[in-house]
Amino acid sequence: MDSQVARSITIVGGGTAGWMCAAALVHFLGENTRITLVESDAIGTIGVGEASIPQIRMFNQALGIDETDFIRATGATFKLGIEFAGWLRAGHSYLHAFGDVGRDIGLGAFRHFWSRAHRLGLARPLGDYSVNDLAARAGKMHDGAPLTNRNVPQMPHAFHFDAGRYAAYLRRYAESRGVIRQEGTIVAVERDGGSGDISGVTLADQRRIDGDLFIDCSGLKGLLIEECLGTGFDDWSHLLPANSAVAVPCASAAPLTPYTRATAHAVGWQWRIPLQHRTGNGRVYCNAFISDDEATAGLLAHLDGAPLADPRVIRFTTGRRRQAWSHNVIAVGLASGFLEPLESTSIHLIQTMIARIMTFGPMLRPAPAVRAAFNRQFADEMERIRDFIVLHYRANEREEPFWQACRSLPLPDSLVEKIDLFRSAGHLFRDQADLFSEVGWMQVLIGQGIVPATSHALAEAVPAEDLGNWLETLHTLYSREVAAYPAHADFIARHCAAPAPQGLVA
Numbered sequence: 181m182d183s184q185v186a187r188s189i190t191i192v193g194g195g196t197a198g199w200m201c202a203a204a205l206v207h208f209l210g211e212n213t214r215i216t217l218v219e220s221d222a223i224g225t226i227g228v229g230e231a232s233i234p235q236i237r238m239f240n241q242a243l244g245i246d247e248t249d250f251i252r253a254t255g256a257t258f259k260l261g262i263e264f265a266g267w268l269r270a271g272h273s274y275l276h277a278f279g280d281v282g283r284d285i286g287l288g289a290f291r292h293f294w295s296r297a298h299r300l301g302l303a304r305p306l307g308d309y310s311v312n313d314l315a316a317r318a319g320k321m322h323d324g325a326p327l328t329n330r331n332v333p334q335m336p337h338a339f340h341f342d343a344g345r346y347a348a349y350l351r352r353y354a355e356s357r358g359v360i361r362q363e364g365t366i367v368a369v370e371r372d373g374g375s376g377d378i379s380g381v382t383l384a385d386q387r388r389i390d391g392d393l394f395i396d397c398s399g400l401k402g403l404l405i406e407e408c409l410g411t412g413f414d415d416w417s418h419l420l421p422a423n424s425a426v427a428v429p430c431a432s433a434a435p436l437t438p439y440t441r442a443t444a445h446a447v448g449w450q451w452r453i454p455l456q457h458r459t460g461n462g463r464v465y466c467n468a469f470i471s472d473d474e475a476t477a478g479l480l481a482h483l484d485g486a487p488l489a490d491p492r493v494i495r496f497t498t499g500r501r502r503q504a505w506s507h508n509v510i511a512v513g514l515a516s517g518f519l520e521p522l523e524s525t526s527i528h529l530i531q532t533m534i535a536r537i538m539t540f541g542p543m544l545r546p547a548p549a550v551r552a553a554f555n556r557q558f559a560d561e562m563e564r565i566r567d568f569i570v571l572h573y574r575a576n577e578r579e580e581p582f583w584q585a586c587r588s589l590p591l592p593d594s595l596v597e598k599i600d601l602f603r604s605a606g607h608l609f610r611d612q613a614d615l616f617s618e619v620g621w622m623q624v625l626i627g628q629g630i631v632p633a634t635s636h637a638l639a640e641a642v643p644a645e646d647l648g649n650w651l652e653t654l655h656t657l658y659s660r661e662v663a664a665y666p667a668h669a670d671f672i673a674r675h676c677a678a679p680a681p682q683g684l685v686a
Contacts, residue, residue: 190391194219197513256341274627277312288638320665427462431485560613575628606632
């Protein structure tokens with residue numbers, strides 16, 4: 181029924197979440213829907229979501245955004261995976277690389293053959309069978325078909341980019357297609373006395389902005405979804421005790437690595453995200469174990485270059501809204517919940533929420549089953565990502581009190597089952613809500629020291645000598661391919677260098 185279609189959508193809040201929503205909605209809905217975005221220049225954004233996963237390319241492509249133009253506009257670099265340094269123990273590191281690892285044989289997954297070879301002493305480290313891992317560690321980049329052998333898999337990539345520049349880029353995109361931006365601070369929210377829906381918001385200058393459907397992109401405060409509608413919050417601090425971060429950009433330093441680095445420290449971890457014009461840095465920590473001043477000093481002592489701004493301390497509570505869609509409000513981005521940026525999922529969660537809005541249709545007065553299904557899908561996705569992040573903390577051999585406490589964290593039943601299945605016989609099963617593939621889970625499980633005790637019968641049937649030779653052939657093939665790639669910095673300079681920044685960019 182036409183009466184059920186939202187003809188006017190008001191987005192509360194800008195930043196990456198708000199302008200991604202605006203750009204996507206105006207692209208797909210066009211002139212059929214009036215789209216208004218309300219934001220205040222006086223309200224800053226957190227801006228730690230500068231690392232992405234490969235799905236961001238699908239979002240940009242769906243909007244018709246040229247990748248080279250995007251890279252230049254946002255000062256982006258390429259990302260082939262995430263290095264986890266010191267997470268298992270000091271001095272140890274591994275990559276969660278994008279793309280395939282090794283090669284399956286028939287119905288036998290590569291992990292079964294690798295784990296058997298590992299027990300026999302015939303296997304190299306897991307990353308030696310990943311094109312992305314080998315290229316990342318060598319500082320190489322290539323975008324296209326394999327150069328040396330058609331049997332080598334392609335190398336999927338994501339980006340490190342300036343989230344503020346990306347929001348500005350999407351703003352230009354959205355406004356040029358008809359999105360109306362209203363500058364101002366919201367001082368009041370009005371609700372319909374009968375339905376309880378939001379009917380409008382009032383700005384400080386008394387302008388009133390109405391809408392059929394409201395998208396809450398107001399950040400951690402959840403202005404509409406929580407402060408007004410009171411949907412409730414599932415607190416996951418008992419699973420992920422880190423509750424603070426301090427962030428600061430610094431000057432760029434060579435080499436320009438094509439991967440994100442997450443380095444464990446005594447009470448949490450530090451991120452390093454290299455862009456063309458600067459490097460993003462931050463420390464995630466639990467303030468029960470360290471003060472803000474100590475965390476800030478630790479961050480500043482481990483920068484590659486001079487800081488470009490004052491450090492900012494951010495408080496957060498890990499968890500999710502109990503309802504992302506309540507009445508005529510849908511929460512997107514940090515307004516819907518928070519998961520620390522360990523696996524670069526923040527921007528992806530904005531993207532999947534937009535996709536969910538479009539899948540269900542921007543509707544007025546949906547049937548209860550529609551809203552319930554939407555909220556269930558959101559909850560399932562958040563919980564699967566939560567489990568993946570908890571795994572990094574729980575499986576560790578570090579000696580500091582914080583990490584010892586992490587080893588005793590209670591685990592969700594879903595994660596207990598995942599670990600037990602893999603540890604016993606290398607089994608991994610991906611459910612519909614799981615963002616991360618079996619290959620992703622495998623890399624982190626093995627990287628955190630969890631190796632299957634037995635192998636699948638298909639792997640056991642391969643003679644040991646043949647198994648070792650096959651693995652060495654794969655490594656040789658992939659290494660030869662990566663050796664033919666140009667350096668990451670050279671690839672950018674040749675194809676997509678951003679204009680030199682004017683002054684310091686924070």
